[in-house]
């Protein structure tokens with residue numbers, strides 16, 4: 001850790017860094033506490049109480065119970081000025097932890113397998129630092145502790161409950177600990193960072209019958225198999241090769257006996273894309289193919305399409321700000337990774353639809369310490385030395401945006 005935090009400088013950046021480094025033991029303690037008591041989306045009651053208790057102790061204004069378990073903390077600086085929001089999510093996943101650490105999850109079948117315990121600790125560290133250094137910035141910082149990122153989505157209800165209002169946030173920043181990148185790197189990208197996430201389901205309604213008398217049936221399995229194949233032509237032949245999109249059939253359920261023809265087949269799948277121009281085209285094309293194949297075989301169908309999260313799109317100016325902060329924090333341009341797009345999705349996207357902002361990845365893998373499992377894996381864990389780096393990124397963003 002020391003190697004990325006040189007202390008020989010006497011400038012202000014070094015002072016901030018030194019002050020933040022003193023928070024390291026607390027950041028680890030908070031993160032490990034949260035890790036032991038993970039809670040699923042909209043059930044983050046112990047988590048919210050833990051956060052609120054710290055905010056009360058530090059005399060930071062805050063409002064609880066926003067979108068059930070969300071919290072917004074408000075920290076005013078020296079003088080009135082611009083308003084920046086910082087977002088952290090705090091929910092865990094229905095995963096049984098397999099890590100053998102003394103702070104392993106004590107909640108059966110629930111685990112902080114995405115690093116949101118780290119996000120909450122970083123946001124708490126940022127709140128503590130800012131509340132102790134109000135003279136160093138103008139304006140106001142709103143720290144948003146959001147429930148239910150993994151599902152069903154807490155960002156949208158928090159926005160609807162006014163989390164970005166009064167005072168009105170002018171911009172927002174947020175980070176995700178990211179095990180696809182090594183510690184000591186930061187992924188920053190203008191435009192689309194993460195994809196939209198959408199779901200479809202389709203039930204093919206054929207006509208069952210004897211496996212040896214097919215002429216009297218409409219075989220839902222044969223029709224479903226064709227649909228799966230033709231759906232693959234959407235990305236291959238209907239979407240520009242210069243665009244990215246995914247159409248995945250994840251489930252295919254049909255049939256009950258080896259000598260019977262199935263009357264129904266149920267397919268479900270996920271759709272991902274970056275470019276919102278594809279938002280209407282993809283579901284339209286999927287249904288056209290299902291309808292066309294079904295019609296050609298005299299079957300009918302039920303089709304449902306659900307939009308989960310929109311693409312996560314970073315604002316160019318806010319990305320420039322975050323990138324320049326990342327250069328300063330890492331002290332090397334090489335650590336700032338521009339090619340960090342992923343087809344995973346995030347409901348930070350809803351905040352970015354409301355105000356310009358930048359979501360970035362804080363590299364957190366450390367294979368030498370065995371900390372390189374992917375997010376959502378039962379052995380996911382990250383290098384805690386990057387918690388300080390996260391706080392420093394946020395503090396520097398505040399000073400740059402607000403001053």
Ligand SMILES: [Zn+2]
Nearest residue numbers: 114150375376
């Ligand atoms: Zn996740």
Ligand SMILES: [Zn+2]
Nearest residue numbers: 114116149176
């Ligand atoms: Zn996550």
